[in-house]
Amino acid sequence: xxxxxxxxxTPLEKRATWSLASIYxxxxxxxxxxxxxxxxxxxxxxxxxxxxxxxxxxxYGLSQALLQIPFGLMSDRFGRKKIIIFGLLLFAGGSxxxxxxxxxxxxxxxxxxxxxxxxxxxxxxxxxDLTQEVHRTKAMATIGLSxxxxxxxAISIAPVIAGFMGVPGIFWLTAALSIIAIMAIIYVVPxxxxxxxxxxxxxVPGQISVVLKNADxxxxxxxxxxxxxxxxxxxxxxxxxxxxxxxxAKLHWQVYLPVFVVSMLxxxxxxxxxEKKRKMKAVFIGAxxxxxxxxxxxxLFHDSLPGIIAFLWxxxxxxxxxxxxxxxxxxxxxxxxxxxxxxxxYSSSQFLGAFIGGAAGGWSYGEFGADTVFVVCAVCALxxxxxxxxxxxxxxxxxxxLSIEQLTQQEAENLSDVLLAVAGVEEVKLHWHEGVAYLxxxxxxxxxxxxxxxxxxxxxxxxxxx
Numbered sequence: 001x002x003x004x005x006x007x008x009x010t011p012l013e014k015r016a017t018w019s020l021a022s023i024y025x026x027x028x029x030x031x032x033x034x035x036x037x038x039x040x041x042x043x044x045x046x047x048x049x050x051x052x053x054x055x056x057x058x059x060y061g062l063s064q065a066l067l068q069i070p071f072g073l074m075s076d077r078f079g080r081k082k083i084i085i086f087g088l089l090l091f092a093g094g095s096x097x098x099x100x101x102x103x104x105x106x107x108x109x110x111x112x113x114x115x116x117x118x119x120x121x122x123x124x125x126x127x128x129d130l131t132q133e134v135h136r137t138k139a140m141a142t143i144g145l146s147x148x149x150x151x152x153x154a155i156s157i158a159p160v161i162a163g164f165m166g167v168p169g170i171f172w173l174t175a176a177l178s179i180i181a182i183m184a185i186i187y188v189v190p191x192x193x194x195x196x197x198x199x200x201x202x203x204v205p206g207q208i209s210v211v212l213k214n215a216d217x218x219x220x221x222x223x224x225x226x227x228x229x230x231x232x233x234x235x236x237x238x239x240x241x242x243x244x245x246x247x248x249a250k251l252h253w254q255v256y257l258p259v260f261v262v263s264m265l266x267x268x269x270x271x272x273x274x275e276k277k278r279k280m281k282a283v284f285i286g287a288x289x290x291x292x293x294x295x296x297x298x299x300l301f302h303d304s305l306p307g308i309i310a311f312l313w314x315x316x317x318x319x320x321x322x323x324x325x326x327x328x329x330x331x332x333x334x335x336x337x338x339x340x341x342x343x344x345x346y347s348s349s350q351f352l353g354a355f356i357g358g359a360a361g362g363w364s365y366g367e368f369g370a371d372t373v374f375v376v377c378a379v380c381a382l383x384x385x386x387x388x389x390x391x392x393x394x395x396x397x398x399x400x401x402l403s404i405e406q407l408t409q410q411e412a413e414n415l416s417d418v419l420l421a422v423a424g425v426e427e428v429k430l431h432w433h434e435g436v437a438y439l440x441x442x443x444x445x446x447x448x449x450x451x452x453x454x455x456x457x458x459x460x461x462x463x464x465x466x
Contacts, residue, residue, distance in 0.1 A: 013131050045101070056111055068347060072122055092175045220346065287318045327343070402439065419451075
């Protein structure tokens with residue numbers, strides 16, 4: 001059987017993709033559901049202060065940022081499923097601790113434990129084990145969509161659930177979802193034939209210094225850091241402000257749901273413009289400007305419910321667009337065989353930004369009031385805008401991976417020269433000892449017929465699953 005760049009996913013690949021996307025989404029659902037309700041709950045707890053309330057929202061980001069890369073590396077040694085199950089048990093344990101908490105310190109401990117179940121890297125590695133590379137972009141995109149959907153669902157249903165069950169009920173529900181995810185890992189997710197190193201999906205320690213010296217990647221890491229700093233800092237106070245403006249907490253979903261859905265609909269055409277029309281830099285910088293404008297508007301009109309709703313919608317227009325384009329920019333910028341390492345530090349920057357955002361938002365609110373939180377966020381967005389003005393226009397190249405396991409080293413090197421002669425193939429990185437070639441291709445220029453003809457003669461498919 002020859003490797004095909006146009007073949008559909010196998011049934012087992014579809015099962016692996018959808019089951020792992022569901023597990024990832026269930027975990028993120030548990031984290032996101034707390035965002036719009038925890039500040040309202042935490043302010044009533046013994047020992048709470050604005051700073052501690054902000055930390056209770058964001059402290060998961062610190063443990064997540066510190067542990068996700070080590071957990072990914074441990075999954076290479078101890079097995080993907082074992083590490084994922086261990087992480088889900090930590091997440092469930094943290095949820096139970098938070099559900100039982102009667103003081104702000106108990107919630108802080110529970111949230112930190114939730115974040116310590118850092119399974120993102122291990123899940124991505126397992127996805128890579130279970131899919132051929134020609135399908136891996138689709139698999140990763142499915143997981144990305146599941147995360148976006150879980151965020152929208154979470155902020156919409158959390159106020160309703162909190163209204164019926166209280167915030168402790170959300171933590172209990174999160175623990176139950178974790179147990180369901182563990183059952184899915186054991187009984188639904190296929191077992192890979194073998195686990196292997198995937199440079200496009202995992203952090204490779206030897207590449208860390210190279211990635212951290214890449215100015216373009218650092219600029220994008222700064223961006224995701226600032227974006228989630230702003231998100232978390234804003235949500236320390238937005239639920240409180242909507243309540244103070246007269247909207248009962250259990251009705252907050254009536255704001256979040258339409259705001260999120262309509263903002264998604266607005267973002268989609270700009271995503272298409274960025275990708276298909278190759279206007280990524282202009283769209284990207286415009287979205288940052290939208291975030292800055294939204295935070296400025298929230299600063300000026302946060303004492304008015306219509307003002308909060310209008311500028312929260314504007315914020316999510318920019319947020320959703322940036323959440324879609326930032327991973328795409330990382331993928332375009334990083335060399336094909338360093339994508340996993342680049343994405344690892346990108347994700348760590350995201351979670352660290354969430355942690356700093358909660359701490360900074362809570363402290364600023366306690367010391368200076370809500371106005372200052374939005375001013376700080378607007379200034380952070382301005383700094384990101386200025387940094388991004390110097391970004392290079394991205395190369396519109398996609399990643400493609402080929403197995404070269406059955407080739408000798410000389411045959412692989414010869415293949416590299418032949419591949420570079422195919423229209424649309426811009427870069428080839430050979431890792432013969434791993435049996436993999438990483439390509440960067442221009443999909444608009446790629447001669448798929450020529451490439452497929454070449455593959456049918458020389459390259460066999462990667463082993464997938466049983």
